[in-house]
Amino acid sequence: MxxxxxxxxxxxxxxxxxxxxxxxxxxxxxxxxxxxxxxxxxxxxxxGASERALAALEIALKDVGRYPDGNGYYLRSTLAVMNEVELNQVMIGNGSNELLELIGRVFAGPGDEIIFSQYGFAVYPITAQIVGATPVEVAAKDYGHDLTAMANAVTERTKIIYLANPNNPTGTCFGKEDWEAFIQSIPERVIVVLDEAYLEYVDQADYPNGLAYLNQYPNLVLSRTFSKAYGLASLRVGYMLASEEIISYVNRLRAPFNVNHFAQVAAVAALQDQxxxxxxxxxxxxxxxxxxxxxxxxxxxxxxxxxxxxxxxxxxxxxxxxxxxxxxxxxxxxxxxxxxxxxxxxxxxxxxxxxxxxxxxxxxx
Ligand SMILES: Cc1ncc(COP(=O)(O)O)c(C=O)c1O
Missing domain, CATH: 3.90.1150.10 (Aspartate Aminotransferase, domain 1)
Structure with missing residues (x-):
């Protein structure tokens, strides 16, 4: 070069x-x-993927010449009903990866700090770098998130904390007690992104499903994906649940038609095949x-x-x-x-x- x-x-x-x-x-x-x-x-x-998702994809093929629904109405409304949230609390993305990055671009910039754990998912430090924020890596405890240390790392400059539960690549998972102590201690102005890409696989009894905390904490953002348990990795589709206000800001940055028609159709069918x-x-x-x-x-x-x-x-x-x-x-x-x-x-x-x-x-x- x-x-x-x-x-x-x-x-x-x-x-x-x-x-x-x-x-x-x-x-x-x-x-x-x-x-x-x-x-x-x-x-x-x-x-692979659910037969129902594959069948829906086959039918959808004839629509390849048309733009997808830019509002993702059917997928978002299916997700809203299943998760018992308002339609405007749901945003879909080109993989959850896109949403994780968009959150960073909306809320952080040069001079701000983004906190994540040592061994945390690679996209968090990359996002901090993309937006020009200062990446703050907090040392892991037993390869997992040290939530107390992460809460202690918050400063006036902190804008976002990224957590993955379970975490990739370590597979570690924090429990309810640690999570509740953590989220209670974080100032409301700091966005907490709880990445639940592997939620479906968890069998830990005290797993804190983020959904239960969404109404109580307006600074909480949940990120989920169809790439893993739903088997649609190649279609690139994920979603985010948050307050209507947060979603409305992130929506300003979303590219038009960010989630293609096939991804939307297959994801709806996949949700119906639990x-x-x-x-x-x-x-x-x-x-x-x-x-x-x-x-x-x-x-x-x-x-x-x-x-x-x-x-x-x-x-x-x-x-x-x-x-x-x-x-x-x-x-x-x-x-x-x-x-x-x-x-x-x-x-x-x-x-x-x-x-x-x-x-x-x-x-x-
Ligand atoms: C923790 C975590 N979050 C997010 C993602 C992104 O997944 P996708 O963009 O396919 O939804 C991955 C992918 O490996 C992951 O491991």
Whole structure:
């Protein structure tokens, strides 16, 4: 690269390292010419999507020449009814990723601070950088959010706190007591974004579902996605629940037609197939058991996870093992970019995919 324009880009863009996605199957196929590839790198749904969502997509195909409903009326109203909130408390996005970033752009800028946890989802620090705010990373406790320390990190300049529960990539999950003490202690002027991308998978008894707190805390924003338990990752659709006021501000920045027609139609159908979500969660529970057992037989330690993925500690061999797994046709996710240099994150697949990973690991170890 010539670097001709380096001096012209906005100063806050200079230091941004782009988000690193999981390696696509087609890329490994191209590189190694392997036919049997298992991707456990992006926390996708091993069941694919609900038959009902697929059928709705097929019918919707004929409308490809038209713009989508820019207000996302049917999807938003379905979400409003299901979550017992007003229509104007719901906003949909091009993946929840878009919404997480829009919140940052609305509420923070140069001179402001955005708080997130060490090992918190990568999009939070990237958003802080994009908007030119100061990223404030708070040290993790047992790889999870230290909510007391995060509350103590609030200053007059704090505009947003991002939390993921469960968190990606660690899978850690905080409980009700810690959450309630936290949210009560945060000044009302500070926006608290509770990212519940993996909500459906949680089976922790004291899990604080953010919805129960939405009316009480006007500064609370919930972010959810159709990419995981609903199996629609490729369509890019997520949603945000918040006060009408917050939604109205974020809506000012939303690009017209940010969520395409197919995503809207499939998401409505997917919401109507909760049995598929239950199947997904059950498969995940079994797969988690299968992997935890196999990993303990290899004497490997893990971070206990409430999501559809698990972080495994390979010590100094993590990078080498990642390469070895790729050679065996298994794609997992290195998390060195999170500072977790000893770990690899493995998404929970179906039984055969999990077994492919275990067999490959046996060879590599
Ligand atoms: C914690 C968390 N939040 C948000 C997202 C973004 O998901 P999407 O943009 O597909 O909704 C992810 C994706 O991996 C995630 O792990």
């Amino acid at each position: 010539s670097g001709l324009f380096q001096q012209q880009i906005q100063p806050q863009i200079q230091s941004i390292k782009p988000y690193i996605p999981g390696k696509p199957v087609s890329e490994l196929q191209r590189e190694l010419g392997l036919s049997h590839i298992t991707k456990l790198a992006s926390n996708e749904n091993p069941l 049995q598929f979500v239950q199947q997904t969660v059950e498969l995940n529970r079994q797969g988690m058991k299968q992997l935890v057992k196999a990993l303990s037989e290899f004497n490997l330690t893990i971070i206990p996870s409430q999501g559809n993925f698990i972080c495994v500690n390979f010590g100094a061999r993590a990078a080498e093992i990642n390469q070895g797994l790729l050679q065996q046709g298994v794609i997992v996710r290195p998390v060195a970019n999170y500072g977790l240099v000893d770990f690899l994150r493995v998404s929970i697949g179906n039984q055969n995919e999990n077994q492919h990973f275990v067999d490959a690991l046996a060879k590599v170890l």
